[in-house]
Amino acid sequence: MYHLKSVTLRSEIIEEAYPFNLPLIKNFKGFNLRKPITILVGENGSGKSTLLEALAMNIGSILIGGEHLDDDADLKPAGDLGKKLKLSWRIKTRTGFFLRADDFLNYTKRLAEIKRESQEKIKEIKSRDKFSLEVLPYASTLYDLKNLYGDGLEFRSHGESFLDLFQSRFRPNGLYLLDEPEAPLSPLKQLSLISMLMEMVKENSQFIIATHSPILMALPDAEIFCLDNGEMKLVDYQEVEHVRLTKSFLEDPERYLRHL
Numbered sequence: 121m122y123h124l125k126s127v128t129l130r131s132e133i134i135e136e137a138y139p140f141n142l143p144l145i146k147n148f149k150g151f152n153l154r155k156p157i158t159i160l161v162g163e164n165g166s167g168k169s170t171l172l173e174a175l176a177m178n179i180g181s182i183l184i185g186g187e188h189l190d191d192d193a194d195l196k197p198a199g200d201l202g203k204k205l206k207l208s209w210r211i212k213t214r215t216g217f218f219l220r221a222d223d224f225l226n227y228t229k230r231l232a233e234i235k236r237e238s239q240e241k242i243k244e245i246k247s248r249d250k251f252s253l254e255v256l257p258y259a260s261t262l263y264d265l266k267n268l269y270g271d272g273l274e275f276r277s278h279g280e281s282f283l284d285l286f287q288s289r290f291r292p293n294g295l296y297l298l299d300e301p302e303a304p305l306s307p308l309k310q311l312s313l314i315s316m317l318m319e320m321v322k323e324n325s326q327f328i329i330a331t332h333s334p335i336l337m338a339l340p341d342a343e344i345f346c347l348d349n350g351e352m353k354l355v356d357y358q359e360v361e362h363v364r365l366t367k368s369f370l371e372d373p374e375r376y377l378r379h380l
């Protein structure tokens with residue numbers, strides 16, 4: 121059984137500033153989550169990330185690769201919107217995370233830094249006193265990193281390490297908010313991601329995914345909301361602009377290119 125059931129507004133919106141001035145938010149009536157996977161599509165700037173961030177703030181999700189949600193000043197407006205949202209749950213879960221592909225690079229870099237700093241610290245302490253217990257916290261950090269990520273995300277390509285991260289951080293019964301997870305992934309690896317998500321759904325996890333990828337939009341067991349024109353509308357896969365345009369372009373790229 122998946123977790124989040126519906127999102128509505130707690131009170132009327134009277135604020136004028138971002139994000140309340142976005143057409144999507146001005147017209148927001150709420151939405152139901154009737155499938156384990158909810159996909160948000162729409163033009164650039166339609167408000168997908170804003171909505172995901174507001175949900176993450178309301179839920180108190182762990183942000184992978186960024187600061188703690190409450191410490192990230194950029195997320196303050198989304199937090200204000202988050203407070204206005206009323207979430208109803210089938211079964212509330214505290215498992216899960218919020219992942220923005222943009223944060224991911226910082227994350228692997230930061231992990232590599234922590235690893236290097238810990239190794240250097242251990243070396244430095246041991247050069248002073250071979251048996252010092254001061255090494256323990258650093259050794260424990262290295263141990264945790266190895267346990268979570270094996271020999272290191274930093275030795276893998278972006279796409280590979282991104283998938284590793286999913287694999288190592290997914291837990292059953294979680295709610296996962298993913299913002300454009302396709303960003304570092306080849307089409308083949310997007311299929312791997314689909315396969316991973318399908319496995320996680322079998323383990324009672326739920327996903328809300330903002331994406332521009334026609335491949336990810338084809339995820340089975342998903343409902344697709346299109347956020348264009350300031351409204352949230354349920355759409356069929358074949359109706360989505362990204363799918364229609366990509367298909368038509370690939371059939372005959374010249375037809376488009378000669379007009380550009």
Ligand SMILES: Nc1ncnc2c1ncn2[C@@H]1O[C@H](COP(=O)(O)OP(=O)(O)OP(=O)(O)O)[C@@H](O)[C@H]1O
Binds near residue numbers: 168194197
């Ligand atoms: N901190 C901010 N202050 C003011 N406007 C903002 C802020 N963040 C985003 N916006 C605006 O809000 C609108 C929606 O942005 P959002 O990032 O939610 O769109 P999106 O649908 O996720 O777009 P994309 O597909 O390009 O990622 C955009 O017009 C954007 O410029």
